[in-house]
Amino acid sequence: MASERPGPPTYLGKPTISPFPAAPQTTMPFLSSGPVVGSEGTGYRANTPSGSNGPPMSSPPSTYASPNVGVHQRFPSQQYPAPVQQISNLRGPPAGQPVLPPPVLPSAQQVLPPPGSFRPQPQIPSMPMGSPPQSANLQPPRGIVPSSPLESSFSAPRSALQSSLHGYPSNQANLVSQVPPMQSPSFLAPQGGYVPPPPLAAPVGLSSREQMQHPGVGPPVGAMQNLVEEFQSLSVGSVPGSIDPGLDPKALPRPFEGDLMPNSIAKMYPLNCHSRYLRLTTNAIPNSQSLLSRWHFPLAAVIHPLAEAPDGEEVPIVNFGPTGIIRCRRCRTYVNPYITFTDGGRKWRCNICSLLNDVPGEYFAHLDATGRRIDNDQRPELTKGSVEFVAPTEYMVRPPMPPLYFFLIDVSVSAVRSGMLEVVAKTIKSSLDELPGFPRTQIGFLTFDSTLHFYNMKSSLSQPQMMVVSDLDDIFVPLPDDLLVNLSESRHVVDAFLDSLPSMFQENLNVESAFGPALKAAFMVMSQLGGKLLIFQSTLPSLGIGRLKLRGDDPRAYGTDKEHALRIPEDPLYKQMAADFSKYQIGVNVYAFSDKYTDIASLGTLAKYTGGQVCYYPGFQSSIHGEKLKYELARDLTRETAWEAVMRIRCGKGVRFTTYHGHFMLRSTDLLALPAVDCDKAFAMQLSLEDTLLTTQTVYFQVALLYTSSSGERRIRVHTAAAPVVTDLGEMYRQADTGAIVSLFSRLAIERTLSYKLEDARNSIQQRIVKALREYRNLYAVQHRLGGRMIYPGSLQFLLLYGLALCKSIPLRGGFADVQLDERCAAGYTMMTLPIAGLLKLLYPRLIRIDEYLQNASAKIDDFGKFSKSLPLTMQSLDSRGLYIYDDGFRFIMWFGKMLSSDIAVNLLGVDLSTFPDLSKVSLCELDNEMSRKLMAILKRFRASNPSYYQLPQLLRQGEQPREAFLLFANLLEDQNCGTCGYVDWMLQIHRQIQQSA
């Protein structure tokens, strides 16, 4: 790998590295030693690492040496590249060091033994000394480093000696490895073999170094710290995690920045589409299946084809006119920046299948001296990774459809009582002007309780005409033509209808819901054109086909093999209907409102296969949730939507997309049918290698989304990206993209819950993380005898936390009692479509303290950044004198501390908290004072960062049980809750598992 990527150092990106400029230099000396050692033969090799390890314990410099040696032995050139991780290390250790030592020292004695299996206790006395020296030592050792090369050969013996001195004598393995905690069984054997030599050298080490001072456990730990630090600066690419339970949680990595898009790939391939559209789980494609099998994460792409671009970065539209769209003859790849022109510009070579194609006469342009087309700069399709082609008639099977919205509204008693009907009617009415596609937009309505109500909205009528169909067994559409009308022509009728809708059913006491028949009827109405079907359902379907049973309230099903059956549709009709909807280009969005069980698992299936989404408002009350529904429905209606779309992703020879995850239906092996897709949907797809060995240097991916825009134009949006092929596993880990991996993990786990127990889904996540980190560890740790440390690539430093968050996310959390079945299913459906940034935000929400900012009179909203600091999601972050906002992208939870100064609450809420008002009924609105305005500005700002959903503020007073427990505490994922471990325990658990079979 080294040979391929000398570049890695370039993407250090972060300046933090600079502090350690010395590191490279120091390493150099070792380089020389390294090769020497290597040449000595295997036996000797083993020694060197051990020797090197030895020093680490006692002296930092030696530590430094060891990593180098080890590295070079195996990967002569590569090791330097990885600086990326150093950054994290650098940050980590400084924070960690001060913290670490204290806890370590006391605890280390007890703590270390378990992992190490050794008996460091004798050394305990020295412990206290260890920590301070350790940090102090850091600098001096470095200075010494240069000299270390000399000793490198000796180092092994030395270390052995020391260790023996330290009282490990009995344990030979220890002698060598030195770091007591680390020992993993596998290491023991080799080390044992080498033991003999060390003793000889021992005296040297002792005399040469003053490390003797810290014979205790303390020094080893400190040394470890150093070792790791150096190790990182050597760019091995590992970050120290936690081992010691005494470890300070503050030192653990946390993704306060949110989603970090990979930028190294953009530098390497500037012509790629922006990573908001396409992200790979690793930006380094393995060249062989054996390499792929050692990468235990999914190899996959996460695609967000219609991601909203910031102003000025919109996807350019290209119209080839009569020339037709230029595509490869064989593989049908669209023209893209990576194709090359030859033969004076008369031919072009496809980058995906390398076939030579003719350039059509109209598209011909001469090449300049460098082989570029002279008109290159005027052609966005040759300079931009993302373009949109206007598709000619060959890309249509029928004339482009108009945007069509059909509303299927439940008007039974619960819908009326909760106020849902009124909010929906008002919102639709207010959105009518902004519906896309004027003047072609079509609209229609159908309401139902125990009967179906059709509405004739012909433009010649002044009032809508209602027709009731009560024969549920044999559904027919009473008036085939005028149920769907052109909005601009029948606007007045639609307005009149929406005005009267809430009052029309005001007195309705019908509790039944003929959902299945209504669905059939809607299908019959829409099947001519397709479009978007919005379903508003507030009770369990109880009449006609598709009626559902109450099945979610059986706690006994959990933990058994039948558990998963609760999460899949009960009645095959729903799947069948979904398939039919998809076939006729109908996308379904489900809005559910009930406070009781509504079988979201079944209803959501309709959205799942039609590219739709599920919005669930449990216990909907218009006074509380009205705002949220209004915003989200309006967004659904007005956001740019791609109609009757299909999406396909092509990739180079040797790789193939195999499985797809998200909301869509596969129409052929690799064609995703998306009847209506919009900017809030992302899709994931896994890759596999077809050939055993990839011979190309680069793999290209091309996503093509063929759709009808609301304006009635057929278009193809094409995103092209390239990724390098590598031969080295370390490079794959270095180029890994945590966000994409987490997105894949969440989709795979949620799919798994549909056929297995929740427990199994959680375990599979954990197992995959463990396997991958074990592989990584085998890659690096062994040479360095880093046995006791948990190492992981800097690119994946947050992965463990996200893994934990995923296990605690609503779809996977706990068991029966932890989350209601409907909520679980709805969250599962939502997470299956979430783009990466939204998902990461949901998994690790922001927790911010805002009372200081609110009280600071001079602070303006622009300074908010200075005041707001994301806090770890743990109870310790909450101070009873503070006011906090918890923002997961779907809601705000505002936590008022007990001792919060009362004027804040009065200013913000208009009520005094000391009177113990019921905060679930208090809604937050702007009051006429500075503080309230400031708060609203903050909320507005937060909302702007995630416009897909409306974050409803939920207020919470400290000690207000049980709301506090399930609203906030259950979501503080670093704490122990929901029957699962906290962050520190999770790290330890993973670490232990990694070591078990390392």
Add this chain to the structure above:
Amino acid sequence: MAWELLLWLISFFVSIALLALVIYQLICLSDLEFDALNPYDTSSRINLVVIPEFVMQGALCTLFLLTWHWFLFLITVPVTFYHVRLYLRRKHLLDVTEIFRLVNEEKKYRMVKLGFYLVLFFIVIYRLVVVAVTLLIDEDVDMHESYTF
């Protein structure tokens, strides 16, 4: 003896039909894989013949039981049981929405079934021939006897 011949003739045709149905399903599935058929058509075509196949196989099994052909009955009864179980669990039909995820599994399942039906087919042919031959020989014998007497 003629009854016996009839039985084996019926079994012969039924097993040919079973083979044909399974092969048809396999062809549909591979057409789907090669994009020659869309999932809707594939699943509706296959689902159309699933029940007839189950019924025929069940009938054959019952026939063996009623005619006291223990060996063949014991060979066919596990498959019948499996079919019944699938049917009761409502898993006998192809799921059009997940068809691409299941296509390999379904193919494997049908290949196994194809193998089974082939074995059955050969056994039936063998028995048919044996019965037919003995019948002919018997007739010969009868004729000889009639001549001698």
